[in-house]
Amino acid sequence: MALPSESQGYFEQHGIPVHYSGIGKINAAFKAYDVIQRTGCKTLINFGTAGSSSFPRHALVEVQQFVQRDMDVSPLGFPIGTTPMDDDHPAEIELDRYFLELPHAVCGTGDSFETGLPKVQCQVVDMEGYALAKVCKKLGVRLISVKYITDGADDTAHIDWQDNLKVGAEKLLQLYQKHF
Structure with a gap:
């Protein structure tokens, strides 16, 4: 997760270790690399919050x-969304599905808190996911990512993000x- 406010301490209360990256792509990339190098994990699970104008608030996606x-x-x-001269990794990073009961989405990551329509096709927006996915892809680690929709972007x-963090943490813990 990016921030302790996204877990509300619930995961820790149940003995589930959480690595907090901080906000944004740079912090997320560094934390993912650090966790993978220190633990040797083969799968990284990213739970967090996101905004969406396609999915209702309180949905898990x-x-x-x-x-x-x-x-x-x-x-x-x-094209917008493409990192020039990065031939090894396409602009879109695909993930294997794990939670088949949940709806799936394309997530647009950016270093800004989105309050409008993004320039790229996506149904949810966050601030860390693409960086996590790219580090995992480069290091051969599976990434599973579930977002709790806190707001309508x-x-x-x-305001909605702040108001919905507690319910989001509860739903992510239950999952x-x-x-x-």
Whole structure:
């Protein structure tokens, strides 16, 4: 998870270790790399919050694909979301599904708190997922990602995000306990 506020301490109260990355792609990439190197894990589970104008608030959604919503080198002729000269890794990072009972989505990651329509096609928005996915892909580690929809990625997103963290932590913990 990005922040302790996303778990509300519930995971720790149940003896489930959580690694908090901090906000944004750089912090997420560093934390993913650090955890993978220290633990040798073969699967990384990313639970967190997201905004969406496609899914209702309080929904749990499994991410099937990550894209970058803030990578824009279009003046040089590259499509929005594409990192130039990164031939080894496409702009879209696909994930294998794990929670088949959950709806799936494309998640657009960016280093901004989204309050409008992203420039790339996606149903949910976050601030860390693409970076986690890219590190995992490069290191051969499976990533499973589930997002709790806290807000509509609109002009009240900052209020809704804060108001819905507790319910989100409860729902993510229930999902974890059901499957692991």
